[in-house]
Amino acid sequence: MNIQWFPGHMLETKNQLKSSIAKVDALLEVVDARLPLSSSNPFVDQIAKGKNRMKILNKSDIADPQETQAWLEYFNQDMNLPAAAICGTHLQETSHALESLVSQVNRNQARKAKVMVVGIPNTGKSTILNTLAGRKVAKTGNVPAVTRHQQRTSLKGNIDIYDTPGILWPVIEPRQRGLALAVSGAISDTAIDYHEIAYFAAQLLLERYPDCLVGRYPFLNPLPGGAQALIETVGKARGCLKKGGYVDFQKASQLIIRDLRSGRLGRISFETPKDIDVTHDTDH
Ligand SMILES: Nc1nc2c(ncn2[C@@H]2O[C@H](COP(=O)(O)OP(=O)(O)OP(=O)(O)O)[C@@H](O)[C@H]2O)c(=O)[nH]1
Ligand SMILES: [Mg+2]
Known part of the structure; x- marks a missing residue:
């Protein structure tokens, strides 16, 4: 079974984007640096045709720096798509990315440059907007689908920037992609099975970050041989227990996912350019 989460406002946003795209000069596409390909919405490729565009790998502060570098090379060189890795709360990094995008726009300085921020939920679009504006103009939150309506903000440099609600697509396939998105926090908790996504994360x-596991959970000595044993050992050690002393897998799974999402397990990327073609299709 594949993950499905497509609340009504996403369809509405999709239609609005289609009709308002002609009015904007450039697209700032915000993806999650930990899974830059899985968090890229194929719909953005469709509406971006002929537009100035930049792919922002946000949350790079909690992604594996080596993988982020590999992804930047992939987008900038292999895909010929301007890309930058930033932390959304960092003023210099966000401003630099915006300036570089706006500099591509062919305009008379008297005319406003119109930039639209697009992407899937929870990648940090509104956070970036607040950083650029220097004040809290948009609501942010650590759950997906916080922004529900398009919002325009005027920035210095004669730029109008539009924040938009994060959108996904009706059925997320293949399953691996849905799981990576769920682990990242892009999909509502109501649509996921914690135990299943923790299994994927484990x-x-x-496989890729055993040192991070030992750093966060020093009691993992030796490291368990499989995902189920890992969740069970962490649950036991951290007191995630049910009556009778049995491990509460739901609680143990939530604990691991929280640690991973927050960066407490270290800087971790969920996919690398080497995974390409194994897990992706673009026909949505
Ligand atoms: N570690 C880290 N967290 C970030 C960064 N940018 C944003 N966040 C956090 O990510 C969460 C989502 O941020 P938002 O700005 O609300 O995301 P959004 O893309 O606007 O989400 P929707 O409105 O739901 O589409 C918040 O908890 C932010 O604090 C970043 O660069 N690094
Ligand atoms: Mg938002």
Whole structure:
């Protein structure tokens, strides 16, 4: 079964984007640096045709720096798509990315440059907007689908910037992509099974980031051989127990996911350019 989460406002946003795209000069596409390909919405490729565009790998402060570098090379060189990695609360990084995008816009300085911020939920679009504006103009939050309406803000440099609600697509396939998105926090908790996404996360951590696991959970000595054993050991050690002393897998799973999402497990990327073609299709 594939993950499905497509609340009504996303369809409405999609239609609004289609009709308002002609009015903007450039698109600032915000993806999650930990999974830059899985968090890229194929719909953006469709509406971006002929537009100035920049892919922003946000949350790079909690992504694996080596993988982020590999992704930047992939987008900038292999895909010929301007890309930058930033932390959304960092003024210099966000301003630099915006300036570089606006500099591509062919305009008379007297005319406003119109930039639209687009992407999937929870990638940090509104956070970036607040950083650029230097004040809280948009609501942000650590759950997906915080922004529900398009919002225009005027920035210095004669720039109008539009924040938009994050959008996904009706059925997220393949399953691996849905799981990576769920682990990142892009999909509502109501549409996911914590145990299943923790299993996926545990496999990733065991295979690619064993040192991060030991750093956060020093009691993992030796490292468990599989995902289920890892969740169970963490649950036992951290007191996630049910009556009778059995491990509460739901609680243990939530604990691991929280640690991973917050960066407490270290700087972790969920995918690398080497995974390409194995997990992606673009026909949505
Ligand atoms: N570590 C880290 N967290 C970030 C960064 N940018 C944003 N966040 C956090 O990510 C969460 C989502 O941020 P928002 O700005 O609300 O995301 P959004 O893309 O506007 O989300 P929607 O409105 O739901 O589409 C918040 O908890 C932010 O504090 C970043 O660069 N690094
Ligand atoms: Mg938002």
